[in-house]
Amino acid sequence: MSSIENISSPPRGHSVAAESSDRAPILANAAYLIPAIVALLAFFILPTFVTIGLSFTDWRLGARSLSFVGLDNYRDLLASGAFNDTLWNTLKLNLFVIPTSFLTALLLALAIHSQTRLAAFWQTVFFLPVTSTLVAMAIVWQWVLHPQVGMAAWVLRQLGLNPINWLNDPDLVLYTIGFISMWQLVGYYMVLFLAGLLAIPRHLYEAAQMDGARSGLDRFVHVTWPMLGPTALFVLIITIIKSLQIFDVVRVLTKGGPNGASEIILHTLYQEGFIYFRTGIAAAIATLFFLVMLALTLYQMRVFDRRVHYS
Amino acid sequence: MRLRNILVNLALAAGGIVMLLPFVWMLSLSLKPENEIFTPDIAFLPREWDFANYVEAWTVGYAGTFVINGIVVTLGILVLQYLTIVPAAYVLARKRFQLRGLIMSTVLAVLLIPPQVTAIPVYMMLAEARLLDTYAALIIPFATSAFGIFLLRQSFKTVPQDLIDAARMDGASEVYTLWFVVVPQVFPALAAFGIFSVVTHWNDFFWPLLVVTSIERATPPLGISIFASSEGGTEVGAMMATATLIVMPLVIAFLIARRRFVEGVTLSGIKG
Numbered sequence: 001m002s003s004i005e006n007i008s009s010p011p012r013g014h015s016v017a018a019e020s021s022d023r024a025p026i027l028a029n030a031a032y033l034i035p036a037i038v039a040l041l042a043f044f045i046l047p048t049f050v051t052i053g054l055s056f057t058d059w060r061l062g063a064r065s066l067s068f069v070g071l072d073n074y075r076d077l078l079a080s081g082a083f084n085d086t087l088w089n090t091l092k093l094n095l096f097v098i099p100t101s102f103l104t105a106l107l108l109a110l111a112i113h114s115q116t117r118l119a120a121f122w123q124t125v126f127f128l129p130v131t132s133t134l135v136a137m138a139i140v141w142q143w144v145l146h147p148q149v150g151m152a153a154w155v156l157r158q159l160g161l162n163p164i165n166w167l168n169d170p171d172l173v174l175y176t177i178g179f180i181s182m183w184q185l186v187g188y189y190m191v192l193f194l195a196g197l198l199a200i201p202r203h204l205y206e207a208a209q210m211d212g213a214r215s216g217l218d219r220f221v222h223v224t225w226p227m228l229g230p231t232a233l234f235v236l237i238i239t240i241i242k243s244l245q246i247f248d249v250v251r252v253l254t255k256g257g258p259n260g261a262s263e264i265i266l267h268t269l270y271q272e273g274f275i276y277f278r279t280g281i282a283a284a285i286a287t288l289f290f291l292v293m294l295a296l297t298l299y300q301m302r303v304f305d306r307r308v309h310y311s
Numbered sequence: 312m313r314l315r316n317i318l319v320n321l322a323l324a325a326g327g328i329v330m331l332l333p334f335v336w337m338l339s340l341s342l343k344p345e346n347e348i349f350t351p352d353i354a355f356l357p358r359e360w361d362f363a364n365y366v367e368a369w370t371v372g373y374a375g376t377f378v379i380n381g382i383v384v385t386l387g388i389l390v391l392q393y394l395t396i397v398p399a400a401y402v403l404a405r406k407r408f409q410l411r412g413l414i415m416s417t418v419l420a421v422l423l424i425p426p427q428v429t430a431i432p433v434y435m436m437l438a439e440a441r442l443l444d445t446y447a448a449l450i451i452p453f454a455t456s457a458f459g460i461f462l463l464r465q466s467f468k469t470v471p472q473d474l475i476d477a478a479r480m481d482g483a484s485e486v487y488t489l490w491f492v493v494v495p496q497v498f499p500a501l502a503a504f505g506i507f508s509v510v511t512h513w514n515d516f517f518w519p520l521l522v523v524t525s526i527e528r529a530t531p532p533l534g535i536s537i538f539a540s541s542e543g544g545t546e547v548g549a550m551m552a553t554a555t556l557i558v559m560p561l562v563i564a565f566l567i568a569r570r571r572f573v574e575g576v577t578l579s580g581i582k583g
Contacts, residue, residue, distance in 0.1 A: 032398035039455035047432035135532035
């Protein structure tokens with residue numbers, strides 16, 4: 001990962017332009033730069049501003065006219081019971097997925113790191129879902145969890161329990177979706193943790209042992225965890241970012257149901273924007289989502305910068 | 312010590328079973344005739360091996376179309392991205408000019424924008440250009456990657472200037488020098504980005520869901536979701552065969568090039 005250091009470095013220190021202001025051209029090799037710049041402006045920068053702009057209008061996709069409505073979309077959203085349910089569901093889902101993924105990934109990484117011969121094998125097993133197409137695997141999970149003919153139902157029957165309708169029970173559906181999302185991404189967080197564990201110098205453990213840290217727990221508390229700190233913070237932020245972006249599983253398996261029980265923010269954004277064509281409302285949701293992600297990403301970049309400086 | 316090792320491996324094995332279970336179940340259902348699927352008893356191996364589901368997925372269903380669309384779209388995106396990010400990253404890494412700071416800030420700003428935020432205006436643009444439901448709608452919005460520019464710029468900085476000077480002295484043009492002298496030096500970064508891009512776009516569901524409506528243009532995730540909502544209740548075997556066919560290319564590639572895959576996919580960590 002050494003090639004990607006300094007993520008947040010706008011040219012630091014000496015300013016290039018100032019150094020040779022009379023000789024440096026305004027734009028070097030325009031033909032090399034323009035395709036990328038045009039695409040960045042057309043598909044990322046401008047659309048972001050347009051989205052924010054549309055969030056202050058009552059525009060509906062395809063309509064000939066629009067009018068400025070100020071903060072009405074935001075006010076309506078926050079006053080609407082349905083959107084509050086969406087926010088509440090999103091929060092519940094994330095409060096389940098984030099800590100569980102984080103801790104599972106950490107435990108997996110520690111377990112795999114302690115292995116010598118089988119480490120590569122376990123890493124492969126747990127990383128496999130990361131590369132697989134989530135939409136397809138979500139559909140497979142639907143059949144694993146099928147209340148009549150699924151594997152989960154069979155296990156429950158063997159234990160003498162009643163079948164559970166994992167995706168149709170309003171009290172369970174968010175956790176089922178959270179579980180499938182975790183199944184896919186836990187190997188990803190695990191690999192990030194493993195990279196952090198590999199970077200801890202061996203001699204620290206030897207020193208700790210000489211200082212009397214005999215048990216595995218002692219070594220974890222006094223060496224591993226403090227040295228892993230920056231990585232852990234970094235992984236935590238990525239976990240939050242990825243969890244807030246859960247969409248595929250909901251769209252494919254529940255479409256927000258049953259009865260809105262799994263309606264989460266990105267699914268509401270999709271429905272408002274592309275099913276009901278209430279573009280202004282969708283733009284307001286997108287803007288709110290953007291602000292949260294922006295704060296997280298900026299913080300993540302700072303952490304990343306610090307993490308690199310540590311090593 | 313031995314005992315602890317055994318316990319750790321047992322715990323990992325329990326987790327590993329959960330990880331692999333859906334893959335095994337997918338393969339198992341894809342090989343079973345219907346009467347073996349709709350039964351409360353559990354058997355991993357089909358009583359009669361039935362490849363009819365695969366034949367059906369490929370001929371009656373659209374599995375072949377999804378896979379071909381997936382290849383066209385991911386490779387189309389990747390080629391365009393390489394063509395736009397390599398020159399831009401090179402100039403940003405090696406040349407001095409007044410707007411460099413501004414352009415670099417723009418690249419970094421784009422890293423902060425989640426794809427869901429740009430969706431509505433980009434959709435409108437494509438609708439205006441009458442490009443909805445075409446390959447172009449799936450490919451063009453991803454013609455460049457801020458993350459790719461950022462990543463490659465770091466690598467281009469490490470290429471020795473002597474190498475470039477020597478090539479230029481030998482009379483090589485600047486374009487030739489870039490693509491045939493400099494680019495081979497940063498192969499690992501290019502490969503990592505390529506894997507990242509292909510995995511991202513092969514698996515992407517959100518964007519195809521917005522811009523494609525006909526099954527003939529569907530990428531693998533969109534295709535199987537259409538299949539699942541139209542006949543998923545009845546054609547489970549064929550659906551699982553379709554799932555297998557669209558999941559397998561990346562899974563096999565991952566098993567062959569495990570290290571590069573882990574590297575490429577985890578790169579997205581800094582992108583978010």
